[in-house]
Amino acid sequence: MSRLHLNPQRCAALLLALTSAFNAPLIAQSYFLNGTAQEAGTDCYQLTTTQGNQNGAVWSADFIDLSQPFDLNLTMNFGDLDIGGADGMVFVLQDVGTSALGQTGGGLGFNGFDPSFGIEFDTWQNGQYGDLVQDHIGFISDGSVDHAPPSGLGGPVTANIDGANIEDGEDHPVRITWDPNAQIIAVYFDCEMRLFNEIDLIGDVFSGQELVYWGFTGSTGGSYNNQSVCLSPTILATGPETMVCPGGSVELNVVGAPGTDYAWEPSTFLSDSVGANVWCTPDTSITYFVTYDGFCENDIQDSIVVEVAELVASAEASPGLTLNCLIPSIGLYGGSNFSDGIDYQWISANGGNIPSNLGPNA
Numbered sequence: 001m002s003r004l005h006l007n008p009q010r011c012a013a014l015l016l017a018l019t020s021a022f023n024a025p026l027i028a029q030s031y032f033l034n035g036t037a038q039e040a041g042t043d044c045y046q047l048t049t050t051q052g053n054q055n056g057a058v059w060s061a062d063f064i065d066l067s068q069p070f071d072l073n074l075t076m077n078f079g080d081l082d083i084g085g086a087d088g089m090v091f092v093l094q095d096v097g098t099s100a101l102g103q104t105g106g107g108l109g110f111n112g113f114d115p116s117f118g119i120e121f122d123t124w125q126n127g128q129y130g131d132l133v134q135d136h137i138g139f140i141s142d143g144s145v146d147h148a149p150p151s152g153l154g155g156p157v158t159a160n161i162d163g164a165n166i167e168d169g170e171d172h173p174v175r176i177t178w179d180p181n182a183q184i185i186a187v188y189f190d191c192e193m194r195l196f197n198e199i200d201l202i203g204d205v206f207s208g209q210e211l212v213y214w215g216f217t218g219s220t221g222g223s224y225n226n227q228s229v230c231l232s233p234t235i236l237a238t239g240p241e242t243m244v245c246p247g248g249s250v251e252l253n254v255v256g257a258p259g260t261d262y263a264w265e266p267s268t269f270l271s272d273s274v275g276a277n278v279w280c281t282p283d284t285s286i287t288y289f290v291t292y293d294g295f296c297e298n299d300i301q302d303s304i305v306v307e308v309a310e311l312v313a314s315a316e317a318s319p320g321l322t323l324n325c326l327i328p329s330i331g332l333y334g335g336s337n338f339s340d341g342i343d344y345q346w347i348s349a350n351g352g353n354i355p356s357n358l359g360p361n362a
Protein backbone atom coordinates (compact mmCIF):
# COMPACT_ATOMS: atom_id res chain seq x y z
CA MET A 1 0.00 0.00 0.00
CA SER A 2 1.36 3.36 -0.96
CA ARG A 3 0.13 6.85 -0.54
CA LEU A 4 0.86 10.03 -2.39
CA HIS A 5 2.48 12.81 -0.43
CA LEU A 6 2.24 16.21 -2.07
CA ASN A 7 4.67 18.96 -1.24
CA PRO A 8 2.79 21.97 -2.54
CA GLN A 9 5.28 24.73 -1.81
CA ARG A 10 2.86 27.33 -3.01
CA CYS A 11 -0.03 26.25 -0.82
CA ALA A 12 0.52 27.40 2.74
CA ALA A 13 -2.89 26.26 3.92
CA LEU A 14 -2.16 22.66 2.89
CA LEU A 15 1.39 22.62 4.11
CA LEU A 16 1.31 21.36 7.65
CA ALA A 17 4.57 19.61 8.47
CA LEU A 18 6.55 21.69 6.02
CA THR A 19 5.61 25.16 7.23
CA SER A 20 9.26 26.07 7.79
CA ALA A 21 9.84 25.96 4.05
CA PHE A 22 7.86 29.17 3.75
CA ASN A 23 9.91 30.96 6.34
CA ALA A 24 13.21 30.18 4.68
CA PRO A 25 15.09 33.10 3.09
CA LEU A 26 15.35 33.32 -0.66
CA ILE A 27 17.23 30.23 -1.75
CA ALA A 28 19.66 30.96 -4.54
CA GLN A 29 20.36 28.27 -7.05
CA SER A 30 23.19 26.18 -5.59
CA TYR A 31 25.62 23.85 -7.29
CA PHE A 32 27.83 20.85 -6.60
CA LEU A 33 31.37 21.05 -7.97
CA ASN A 34 33.28 17.90 -8.89
CA GLY A 35 36.74 17.06 -10.21
CA THR A 36 38.74 20.13 -11.23
CA ALA A 37 35.72 22.48 -11.10
CA GLN A 38 36.08 25.50 -8.82
CA GLU A 39 34.23 28.71 -8.08
CA ALA A 40 35.50 31.61 -10.19
CA GLY A 41 33.85 34.77 -8.91
CA THR A 42 30.25 35.90 -9.10
CA ASP A 43 28.06 33.02 -10.30
CA CYS A 44 30.91 31.58 -12.42
CA TYR A 45 32.46 28.12 -12.29
CA GLN A 46 35.80 27.22 -13.86
CA LEU A 47 35.74 23.64 -15.07
CA THR A 48 39.35 23.32 -16.27
CA THR A 49 42.60 25.29 -16.30
CA THR A 50 45.57 25.27 -18.66
CA GLN A 51 46.72 21.85 -17.51
CA GLY A 52 46.34 18.50 -19.23
CA ASN A 53 43.91 15.69 -18.46
CA GLN A 54 41.50 17.73 -16.35
CA ASN A 55 37.83 16.91 -15.85
CA GLY A 56 35.37 19.21 -14.07
CA ALA A 57 31.62 19.15 -13.54
CA VAL A 58 29.10 21.60 -12.01
CA TRP A 59 25.66 20.16 -11.16
CA SER A 60 22.61 22.07 -10.01
CA ALA A 61 21.29 21.03 -6.60
CA ASP A 62 17.77 21.25 -8.04
CA PHE A 63 16.25 18.88 -10.57
CA ILE A 64 14.98 20.28 -13.82
CA ASP A 65 11.43 19.15 -14.73
CA LEU A 66 11.30 18.02 -18.36
CA SER A 67 7.49 18.07 -18.34
CA GLN A 68 7.78 21.88 -18.18
CA PRO A 69 9.39 24.29 -20.67
CA PHE A 70 12.70 25.88 -19.81
CA ASP A 71 14.72 28.74 -21.30
CA LEU A 72 18.26 28.82 -19.90
CA ASN A 73 20.43 31.90 -20.54
CA LEU A 74 24.10 31.85 -19.54
CA THR A 75 27.62 32.59 -20.73
CA MET A 76 30.46 30.19 -21.55
CA ASN A 77 34.18 31.03 -21.83
CA PHE A 78 36.40 28.59 -23.70
CA GLY A 79 39.80 30.15 -22.86
CA ASP A 80 42.12 31.96 -25.24
CA LEU A 81 44.25 29.16 -26.74
CA ASP A 82 42.97 28.50 -30.25
CA ILE A 83 45.72 26.46 -31.90
CA GLY A 84 46.32 23.71 -29.36
CA GLY A 85 43.30 24.65 -27.19
CA ALA A 86 40.99 21.86 -25.98
CA ASP A 87 38.69 20.09 -25.37
CA GLY A 88 35.36 21.88 -24.75
CA MET A 89 32.31 21.70 -22.51
CA VAL A 90 28.89 20.00 -22.46
CA PHE A 91 25.46 21.03 -21.12
CA VAL A 92 24.21 17.79 -19.56
CA LEU A 93 20.91 16.31 -18.42
CA GLN A 94 21.53 13.07 -16.48
CA ASP A 95 20.15 10.88 -13.71
CA VAL A 96 23.47 9.68 -12.27
CA GLY A 97 23.57 12.26 -9.46
CA THR A 98 25.35 15.38 -8.25
CA SER A 99 28.72 13.62 -7.84
CA ALA A 100 28.82 12.41 -11.46
CA LEU A 101 32.18 12.73 -13.18
CA GLY A 102 32.92 11.52 -16.70
CA GLN A 103 36.11 11.08 -18.67
CA THR A 104 38.87 13.48 -19.74
CA GLY A 105 40.11 14.49 -23.19
CA GLY A 106 37.79 13.98 -26.15
CA GLY A 107 35.18 12.54 -23.76
CA LEU A 108 34.46 16.16 -22.67
CA GLY A 109 33.68 14.96 -19.13
CA PHE A 110 30.47 13.47 -20.61
CA ASN A 111 31.62 9.95 -21.46
CA GLY A 112 30.08 7.45 -19.08
CA PHE A 113 26.69 9.00 -18.14
CA ASP A 114 23.88 6.66 -19.23
CA PRO A 115 21.12 7.66 -19.66
CA SER A 116 21.93 11.24 -20.49
CA PHE A 117 21.45 14.02 -23.01
CA GLY A 118 24.17 16.53 -23.87
CA ILE A 119 24.74 19.65 -25.93
CA GLU A 120 28.45 19.67 -26.63
CA PHE A 121 30.51 22.79 -27.28
CA ASP A 122 33.63 21.15 -28.73
CA THR A 123 36.89 22.98 -29.48
CA TRP A 124 39.03 20.00 -30.55
CA GLN A 125 38.53 17.84 -33.62
CA ASN A 126 38.41 14.13 -32.81
CA GLY A 127 38.05 12.37 -36.15
CA GLN A 128 36.80 9.14 -34.56
CA TYR A 129 33.70 10.98 -33.24
CA GLY A 130 32.86 12.77 -36.50
CA ASP A 131 33.94 16.18 -35.12
CA LEU A 132 34.17 19.25 -37.36
CA VAL A 133 37.56 20.92 -37.72
CA GLN A 134 35.87 24.16 -36.54
CA ASP A 135 34.68 24.70 -32.96
CA HIS A 136 31.28 23.06 -33.05
CA ILE A 137 27.99 22.18 -31.34
CA GLY A 138 26.16 18.84 -31.39
CA PHE A 139 23.39 16.95 -29.59
CA ILE A 140 24.76 13.78 -28.00
CA SER A 141 23.36 11.19 -25.61
CA ASP A 142 23.90 8.26 -23.28
CA GLY A 143 27.49 9.10 -22.42
CA SER A 144 28.84 8.97 -25.98
CA VAL A 145 30.38 12.01 -27.70
CA ASP A 146 30.09 10.32 -31.12
CA HIS A 147 28.05 12.44 -33.55
CA ALA A 148 26.85 9.37 -35.47
CA PRO A 149 23.46 7.83 -34.63
CA PRO A 150 22.09 6.26 -32.55
CA SER A 151 23.73 8.29 -29.74
CA GLY A 152 24.32 11.35 -31.94
CA LEU A 153 21.00 13.27 -32.01
CA GLY A 154 21.82 16.37 -34.12
CA GLY A 155 24.69 18.26 -35.69
CA PRO A 156 27.55 18.85 -35.58
CA VAL A 157 27.29 22.49 -36.72
CA THR A 158 29.79 25.28 -36.23
CA ALA A 159 29.31 26.97 -32.84
CA ASN A 160 29.58 30.51 -34.19
CA ILE A 161 27.29 30.96 -37.20
CA ASP A 162 30.24 32.12 -39.31
CA GLY A 163 32.47 29.29 -38.08
CA ALA A 164 34.71 31.71 -36.19
CA ASN A 165 37.05 30.56 -33.44
CA ILE A 166 35.35 30.60 -30.01
CA GLU A 167 38.55 30.14 -27.96
CA ASP A 168 39.02 33.91 -27.84
CA GLY A 169 38.90 34.55 -24.10
CA GLU A 170 35.44 36.17 -24.40
CA ASP A 171 32.22 35.30 -22.57
CA HIS A 172 29.87 33.87 -25.21
CA PRO A 173 26.10 34.11 -24.65
CA VAL A 174 24.36 30.73 -24.84
CA ARG A 175 20.63 30.06 -24.75
CA ILE A 176 19.07 26.58 -24.40
CA THR A 177 15.30 26.14 -24.78
CA TRP A 178 13.01 23.13 -24.29
CA ASP A 179 9.38 22.90 -25.40
CA PRO A 180 7.88 19.70 -23.90
CA ASN A 181 4.71 19.91 -26.02
CA ALA A 182 6.49 20.02 -29.38
CA GLN A 183 9.47 18.12 -27.89
CA ILE A 184 11.89 20.62 -29.41
CA ILE A 185 15.31 21.22 -27.86
CA ALA A 186 17.21 24.19 -29.29
CA VAL A 187 20.52 25.93 -28.72
CA TYR A 188 21.58 29.49 -29.56
CA PHE A 189 25.24 30.57 -29.61
CA ASP A 190 26.50 34.15 -29.93
CA CYS A 191 22.82 35.17 -30.18
CA GLU A 192 22.10 33.02 -33.26
CA MET A 193 19.97 29.88 -33.41
CA ARG A 194 22.43 27.11 -34.23
CA LEU A 195 20.70 23.75 -33.80
CA PHE A 196 17.30 22.32 -32.90
CA ASN A 197 15.72 18.89 -33.11
CA GLU A 198 12.56 17.05 -32.10
CA ILE A 199 13.64 14.66 -29.35
CA ASP A 200 11.46 12.81 -26.83
CA LEU A 201 13.76 13.50 -23.89
CA ILE A 202 11.38 12.03 -21.32
CA GLY A 203 10.32 8.92 -23.23
CA ASP A 204 13.27 8.01 -25.45
CA VAL A 205 16.23 9.23 -23.39
CA PHE A 206 15.06 8.95 -19.77
CA SER A 207 12.51 6.09 -20.01
CA GLY A 208 9.66 8.17 -18.61
CA GLN A 209 11.59 10.04 -15.95
CA GLU A 210 10.66 13.74 -15.81
CA LEU A 211 12.98 15.03 -13.07
CA VAL A 212 16.67 14.95 -14.03
CA TYR A 213 19.93 16.49 -12.86
CA TRP A 214 21.45 19.22 -15.01
CA GLY A 215 24.75 21.01 -15.27
CA PHE A 216 27.95 21.34 -17.25
CA THR A 217 31.09 19.26 -17.76
CA GLY A 218 34.42 20.18 -19.30
CA SER A 219 37.72 18.44 -19.95
CA THR A 220 41.27 18.80 -21.21
CA GLY A 221 43.58 16.15 -22.64
CA GLY A 222 47.02 16.59 -24.15
CA SER A 223 45.85 20.14 -24.97
CA TYR A 224 43.98 22.45 -22.65
CA ASN A 225 42.24 25.77 -21.97
CA ASN A 226 40.74 27.80 -19.14
CA GLN A 227 37.05 26.84 -19.51
CA SER A 228 34.20 28.27 -17.44
CA VAL A 229 30.44 28.83 -17.30
CA CYS A 230 28.49 31.61 -15.56
CA LEU A 231 25.05 30.61 -14.23
CA SER A 232 22.75 33.23 -12.70
CA PRO A 233 21.08 32.30 -9.37
CA THR A 234 17.78 32.93 -11.20
CA ILE A 235 18.68 30.85 -14.26
CA LEU A 236 15.56 28.68 -13.82
CA ALA A 237 13.32 31.54 -14.87
CA THR A 238 9.58 31.56 -14.20
CA GLY A 239 7.41 30.81 -17.23
CA PRO A 240 4.75 33.18 -18.56
CA GLU A 241 2.05 31.65 -16.32
CA THR A 242 2.25 30.28 -12.80
CA MET A 243 -0.20 29.30 -10.06
CA VAL A 244 -0.38 29.73 -6.30
CA CYS A 245 -2.88 28.74 -3.62
CA PRO A 246 -4.85 31.40 -1.72
CA GLY A 247 -2.57 32.66 1.06
CA GLY A 248 0.52 31.09 -0.52
CA SER A 249 3.65 32.63 -1.96
CA VAL A 250 5.40 32.00 -5.24
CA GLU A 251 8.95 32.90 -6.26
CA LEU A 252 9.24 34.79 -9.56
CA ASN A 253 12.58 34.67 -11.40
CA VAL A 254 13.87 36.36 -14.54
CA VAL A 255 17.43 36.28 -15.88
CA GLY A 256 19.08 39.14 -17.69
CA ALA A 257 22.58 40.20 -18.62
CA PRO A 258 25.04 40.52 -15.72
CA GLY A 259 24.59 43.89 -14.00
CA THR A 260 21.28 44.79 -15.64
CA ASP A 261 18.51 46.56 -13.72
CA TYR A 262 15.06 45.01 -13.29
CA ALA A 263 11.76 46.85 -12.92
CA TRP A 264 8.47 45.11 -12.00
CA GLU A 265 5.08 46.68 -12.66
CA PRO A 266 2.92 46.77 -10.70
CA SER A 267 4.71 46.19 -7.39
CA THR A 268 1.46 45.01 -5.76
CA PHE A 269 1.91 41.83 -3.64
CA LEU A 270 5.68 41.75 -4.37
CA SER A 271 8.54 41.56 -1.86
CA ASP A 272 10.69 43.75 -4.13
CA SER A 273 10.11 45.63 -7.40
CA VAL A 274 13.71 45.87 -8.65
CA GLY A 275 15.20 42.37 -8.28
CA ALA A 276 15.79 39.43 -10.62
CA ASN A 277 14.15 37.35 -7.90
CA VAL A 278 11.00 38.46 -6.09
CA TRP A 279 8.36 36.75 -3.93
CA CYS A 280 4.71 37.25 -4.73
CA THR A 281 2.02 36.77 -2.07
CA PRO A 282 -1.14 37.66 -3.97
CA ASP A 283 -4.70 38.16 -2.71
CA THR A 284 -6.02 37.81 -6.27
CA SER A 285 -4.76 36.76 -9.69
CA ILE A 286 -2.49 39.38 -11.22
CA THR A 287 -0.28 40.03 -14.27
CA TYR A 288 3.22 41.52 -13.90
CA PHE A 289 5.49 43.11 -16.47
CA VAL A 290 9.24 43.05 -15.83
CA THR A 291 11.76 44.95 -17.95
CA TYR A 292 15.51 44.32 -18.14
CA ASP A 293 18.40 43.94 -20.58
CA GLY A 294 19.01 40.42 -21.87
CA PHE A 295 22.26 38.77 -22.97
CA CYS A 296 21.56 39.53 -26.63
CA GLU A 297 18.98 42.31 -26.73
CA ASN A 298 18.10 45.34 -24.63
CA ASP A 299 14.79 46.43 -23.14
CA ILE A 300 13.16 43.02 -22.84
CA GLN A 301 9.68 43.09 -21.31
CA ASP A 302 8.32 39.79 -20.00
CA SER A 303 4.83 39.28 -18.66
CA ILE A 304 4.08 36.78 -15.90
CA VAL A 305 0.51 35.86 -14.99
CA VAL A 306 0.11 34.68 -11.40
CA GLU A 307 -3.17 32.82 -10.98
CA VAL A 308 -4.58 32.27 -7.50
CA ALA A 309 -6.43 28.94 -7.32
CA GLU A 310 -7.20 26.14 -4.88
CA LEU A 311 -4.99 23.08 -5.36
CA VAL A 312 -6.95 20.03 -6.46
CA ALA A 313 -4.82 16.88 -6.29
CA SER A 314 -5.61 13.33 -7.35
CA ALA A 315 -4.01 9.88 -7.19
CA GLU A 316 -4.91 6.80 -9.24
CA ALA A 317 -3.63 3.23 -9.52
CA SER A 318 -3.59 1.21 -12.76
CA PRO A 319 -4.74 -1.44 -13.59
CA GLY A 320 -6.14 -1.47 -10.03
CA LEU A 321 -5.25 -1.58 -6.39
CA THR A 322 -4.76 -5.38 -6.28
CA LEU A 323 -1.38 -7.07 -6.65
CA ASN A 324 -1.24 -10.81 -7.42
CA CYS A 325 0.86 -13.34 -9.38
CA LEU A 326 -0.59 -12.15 -12.67
CA ILE A 327 -0.28 -8.47 -11.79
CA PRO A 328 3.10 -8.21 -9.99
CA SER A 329 3.24 -4.42 -10.20
CA ILE A 330 0.87 -1.48 -10.58
CA GLY A 331 1.35 2.03 -11.85
CA LEU A 332 0.62 4.97 -9.55
CA TYR A 333 -0.40 8.27 -11.14
CA GLY A 334 -0.66 11.58 -9.35
CA GLY A 335 -1.97 14.81 -10.79
CA SER A 336 -3.23 18.26 -9.95
CA ASN A 337 -4.76 21.32 -11.55
CA PHE A 338 -1.40 23.14 -11.15
CA SER A 339 0.78 23.05 -14.26
CA ASP A 340 3.99 23.41 -12.27
CA GLY A 341 5.42 24.06 -8.83
CA ILE A 342 4.13 20.84 -7.27
CA ASP A 343 6.56 18.22 -5.93
CA TYR A 344 5.28 14.66 -5.66
CA GLN A 345 6.63 12.01 -3.32
CA TRP A 346 5.27 8.46 -3.02
CA ILE A 347 5.61 6.84 0.40
CA SER A 348 5.08 3.13 1.07
CA ALA A 349 3.07 2.62 4.23
CA ASN A 350 4.25 -0.98 4.80
CA GLY A 351 7.73 -1.15 3.25
CA GLY A 352 6.59 -2.07 -0.26
CA ASN A 353 8.97 -1.40 -3.10
CA ILE A 354 8.51 1.84 -5.07
CA PRO A 355 11.22 1.97 -7.77
CA SER A 356 10.84 5.71 -8.36
CA ASN A 357 9.20 7.66 -5.53
CA LEU A 358 9.64 11.22 -6.84
CA GLY A 359 7.51 12.73 -9.57
CA PRO A 360 3.82 12.41 -10.34
CA ASN A 361 4.04 8.77 -11.43
CA ALA A 362 5.51 5.75 -9.63
Ligand SMILES: [Ca+2]
Nearest residue numbers: 122124125126
Ligand atom coordinates in the same frame (compact mmCIF):
# COMPACT_ATOMS: atom_id res chain seq x y z
CA1 LIG B 1 36.31 16.89 -29.74
Ligand SMILES: [Ca+2]
Nearest residue numbers: 135165166167
Ligand atom coordinates in the same frame (compact mmCIF):
# COMPACT_ATOMS: atom_id res chain seq x y z
CA1 LIG C 1 39.09 27.09 -31.84
